[in-house]
Amino acid sequence: MGEQSVVDRVRKVAAKILKIDESEIKPESHFVKDLGAQSIQSVELVAAFEEEFGIEMDEDEALEVKTVGDAVEFIQKLGGDQ
Numbered sequence: 001m002g003e004q005s006v007v008d009r010v011r012k013v014a015a016k017i018l019k020i021d022e023s024e025i026k027p028e029s030h031f032v033k034d035l036g037a038q039s040i041q042s043v044e045l046v047a048a049f050e051e052e053f054g055i056e057m058d059e060d061e062a063l064e065v066k067t068v069g070d071a072v073e074f075i076q077k078l079g080g081d082q
Helices: 006-018 039-053 059-063 068-077
Strands: none
Touching: 006 039, 006 068, 039 059, 039 068
């Protein structure tokens, strides 16, 4: 089984939490404006990313993450399991 890229895994997690199709999720997609994330879902997304990548995200910093691409960069910066 091939190792999924961080981008693919972020899209998979976001699709599950936001209950939307993965194909709708692009790197430039804004979680709130484009994908319709509610504030409670933002918290769920952070928790899901932490679990998926085995990382701890600072809550304030995590809330600065606005787009899918931002999330990928943030997770890579934190050294999420590559």
